[in-house]
Amino acid sequence: MCTNNIYYPYQMKLTEIRDETHDIRTFKLEHVDPKLKESFTFLAGQFGLYSILGEGEATFCIASAPTKQGYIECSFKKVGKVTTALRSLEVGDLVGFRGPYGNAFPIEQMLRKNILFVGGGIGLAPLRSLIDNVLDRRAEFKAVTILYGARSTADIIYREQLAAWEARSDVRFEKTVDQLRPQDEGKWSGHVGLIPHILSKMSVSAENSVAVVCGPPIMIKFTIAELNRLGFNDSSIITTLENRMKCGFGKCGRCNIGGTYVCKDGPVFSASDLKGLPDSDF
Amino acid sequence: MKSYNSSIVTKQGLKQLIENILAHKYRLLAPKKSGEQLSFETILRAEEVVLNQLLRTMTTLSPKEVFFPRTEPVLRYTGQEMHDVEPPTPETVLFGIRPCDARGLELLDKVFTWDYNDKFYLKRREATTIVTFACSDQASVDEHCFCLGVGGDPTASSGSDLLLSTNGDDAFLLEVITEKGERLLNSCKEGVELQASDKRAADQLEAIKDRFVRKQDLTEVRHKMPEYFDSDQLVQETYRCLGCGICAMSCPTCHCFDIVDEPKAGTLGEGARVKNWDACSFALFTKHAGGHNPRELQCQRCRQRYFHKLAYYPQKFSEESLCVGCGRCSRSCPVGLDIYQAVTHVLGKGRA
Ligand SMILES: Cc1cc2nc3c(=O)[nH]c(=O)nc-3n(C[C@H](O)[C@H](O)[C@H](O)COP(=O)(O)OP(=O)(O)OC[C@H]3O[C@@H](n4cnc5c(N)ncnc54)[C@H](O)[C@@H]3O)c2cc1C
Ligand code: SF4
Ligand code: SF4
Ligand code: FES
Numbered sequence: 001m002c003t004n005n006i007y008y009p010y011q012m013k014l015t016e017i018r019d020e021t022h023d024i025r026t027f028k029l030e031h032v033d034p035k036l037k038e039s040f041t042f043l044a045g046q047f048g049l050y051s052i053l054g055e056g057e058a059t060f061c062i063a064s065a066p067t068k069q070g071y072i073e074c075s076f077k078k079v080g081k082v083t084t085a086l087r088s089l090e091v092g093d094l095v096g097f098r099g100p101y102g103n104a105f106p107i108e109q110m111l112r113k114n115i116l117f118v119g120g121g122i123g124l125a126p127l128r129s130l131i132d133n134v135l136d137r138r139a140e141f142k143a144v145t146i147l148y149g150a151r152s153t154a155d156i157i158y159r160e161q162l163a164a165w166e167a168r169s170d171v172r173f174e175k176t177v178d179q180l181r182p183q184d185e186g187k188w189s190g191h192v193g194l195i196p197h198i199l200s201k202m203s204v205s206a207e208n209s210v211a212v213v214c215g216p217p218i219m220i221k222f223t224i225a226e227l228n229r230l231g232f233n234d235s236s237i238i239t240t241l242e243n244r245m246k247c248g249f250g251k252c253g254r255c256n257i258g259g260t261y262v263c264k265d266g267p268v269f270s271a272s273d274l275k276g277l278p279d280s281d282f
Numbered sequence: 283m284k285s286y287n288s289s290i291v292t293k294q295g296l297k298q299l300i301e302n303i304l305a306h307k308y309r310l311l312a313p314k315k316s317g318e319q320l321s322f323e324t325i326l327r328a329e330e331v332v333l334n335q336l337l338r339t340m341t342t343l344s345p346k347e348v349f350f351p352r353t354e355p356v357l358r359y360t361g362q363e364m365h366d367v368e369p370p371t372p373e374t375v376l377f378g379i380r381p382c383d384a385r386g387l388e389l390l391d392k393v394f395t396w397d398y399n400d401k402f403y404l405k406r407r408e409a410t411t412i413v414t415f416a417c418s419d420q421a422s423v424d425e426h427c428f429c430l431g432v433g434g435d436p437t438a439s440s441g442s443d444l445l446l447s448t449n450g451d452d453a454f455l456l457e458v459i460t461e462k463g464e465r466l467l468n469s470c471k472e473g474v475e476l477q478a479s480d481k482r483a484a485d486q487l488e489a490i491k492d493r494f495v496r497k498q499d500l501t502e503v504r505h506k507m508p509e510y511f512d513s514d515q516l517v518q519e520t521y522r523c524l525g526c527g528i529c530a531m532s533c534p535t536c537h538c539f540d541i542v543d544e545p546k547a548g549t550l551g552e553g554a555r556v557k558n559w560d561a562c563s564f565a566l567f568t569k570h571a572g573g574h575n576p577r578e579l580q581c582q583r584c585r586q587r588y589f590h591k592l593a594y595y596p597q598k599f600s601e602e603s604l605c606v607g608c609g610r611c612s613r614s615c616p617v618g619l620d621i622y623q624a625v626t627h628v629l630g631k632g633r634a
Binding site for chain 1: 356357359361362364366367393394396397398399400401507508511536537538539540541542543545551553555557560562567568569570571572574576589590593594595597598
């Protein structure tokens with residue numbers, strides 16, 4: 001083990017693989033070093049750099065909850081070199097991990113409030129860590145509402161998890177797809193339409209509430225606008241950014257928006273934080 | 283802080299000092315002609331250090347690569363096995379850098395120690411003693427230099443361990459700035475005649491200031507950022523940028539890098555994870571996996587470079603600008619882009 005090389009990853013063993021969609025896969029990873037497996041902690045919202053020797057590193061959030069100890073999960077979409085290489089791994093293979101990096105969701109500020117989670121596409125990954133964390137401490141929060149949207153029924157991730165949330169009596173769960181495909185006819189029980197539109201019809205109250213929004217940049221933009229219309233002020237809207245990263249700790253200069261480093265000052269921001277940043281840079 | 287101590291040393295004495303540095307098995311790096319360019323090279327014989335030349339011409343590339351090489355392994359691997367890498371750190375004397383470059387290193391220190399210490403940079407810094415040449419010669423300052431406009435000073439000692447400046451025709455003033463500098467001098471001064479003096483390089487500052495054609499203060503830009511961020515003037519100034527990245531490569535303080543795995547050719551499963559210089563002027567630099575690019579246009583990327591230096595860094599790390607005004611970027615830009623000119627235009631202060 002190496003302690004003073006900040007670029008040196010931990011080794012983690014791949015212990016479970018789940019296919020979420022045709023191009024999104026979830027890995028369950030456990031530290032090879034038993035001591036680390038015991039001592040490793042992180043906070044919901046943090047991220048890491050996952051790597052394969054010879055292929056490189058890629059940034060993913062930690063998608064499992066910090067309350068689930070002994071392992072972490074990540075879900076990734078196949079988009080390029082490293083994510084393609086990761087897909088070739090099998091249970092038992094090794095994955096490099098650097099992290100956890102970044103700030104975290106301000107869960108302490110959410111206690112005793114109504115929480116509205118809005119997730120779009122693979123943006124449910126960082127949200128899932130927080131939702132599970134909140135549900136594991138359910139009594140400390142008021143009403144919990146989850147709205148999840150995907151492009152089509154084929155793009156829905158964490159199906160089992162969604163069903164479990166939907167089945168809970170202490171959670172209001174809504175789901176939507178942008179469009180229905182012919183083969184979905186009669187099989188889809190959720191909404192059809194874009195997230196901000198569905199949100200506008202859900203009659204959620206902004207009173208004593210915090211909204212947490214994760215998804216692609218365009219969805220975040222329109223969802224924040226809709227939440228504002230519903231009466232949420234910017235400081236009670238929380239989101240995450242996914243600017244491209246290399247180092248994860250403020251050196252490589254890739255992730256900044258103005259003077260704000262997404263890797264160190266984020267990736268979690270409030271909508272009021274975002275509005276203080278130079279607009280066109282994210 | 284050590285109280286300074288200065289001495290006068292003749293040209294001959296300085297040559298002897300260089301001989302001694304070599305005799306003591308230090309690795310000596312100094313500006314040397316390499317093809318058409320002046321660059322920091324390993325010096326094997328004292329005559330290779332051409333004092334006159336080094337006072338007159340700025341190196342094309344900055345000395346940052348002594349500490350932050352353009353490419354370097356951060357780990358090596360053989361199959362599934364990883365090996366840590368130690369940066370090579372021979373005791374080094376970096377001789378003949380400019381005050382702007384020395385200050386640039388202090389600015390980089392803040393980045394490479396921000397909560398996470400980058401040992402590759404820091405170990406090299408520890409192993410290196412910096413002997414700076416103040417820009418005291420008639421010809422040291424050219425029409426691109428603008429250190430005065432970004433809080434610098436052509437005679438300043440910050441970042442240096444020893445500071446040399448000219449003192450008449452055939453002699454130099456040698457100031458000891460740090461204990462590290464003192465250690466180097468003590469170990470290498472046999473046969474070097476040092477005549478105590480109460481002068482300092484800074485005494486010449488007023489006279490040197492007159493040689494600058496670029497004296498506008500750029501630091502003000504940081505206080506009016508929102509206003510300048512969407513400046514049409516800046517778009518007009520920068521739309522012709524080619525995105526070649528030469529500015530960033532030659533800059534003493536640009537520190538963007540990429541991390542990639544490079545398999546070793548002709549082997550099965552051997553290679554290294556390397557840190558490579560990168561630049562915010564490259565179109566793919568910030569492109570997301572989903573295709574979205576926060577800085578889609580070349581003028582947005584130029585703006586990023588200028589404002590990172592003049593507004594974002596000061597906001598994040600200290601009141602200092604990340605640009606030290608060395609002028610390298612404008613000397614080398616193939617289309618004549620010029621941070622000083624662009625920013626002074628934006629500030630509405632007219633052409634320099
Ligand atoms: C904080 C954070 C959290 C994240 N969390 C997740 C997550 O949980 N799950 C997830 O799936 N993703 C996540 N991402 C995104 C993820 O990091 C990227 O999808 C991943 O790094 C892509 O790696 P890659 O090597 O497969 O892609 P690369 O090979 O690097 O390519 C990715 C994309 O970059 C562009 N590109 C790169 N090189 C070129 C080139 N030569 N020419 C043209 N275009 C090029 C293209 O758009 C390409 O599709 C997160 C990102 C951040 C910053
Ligand atoms: S400013 Fe000049 S040197 Fe820098 S990227 Fe643009 S064209 Fe190249
Ligand atoms: S931005 Fe240009 S002038 Fe400023 S330090 Fe870098 S190379 Fe020198
Ligand atoms: S990812 Fe390197 S500075 Fe943020």
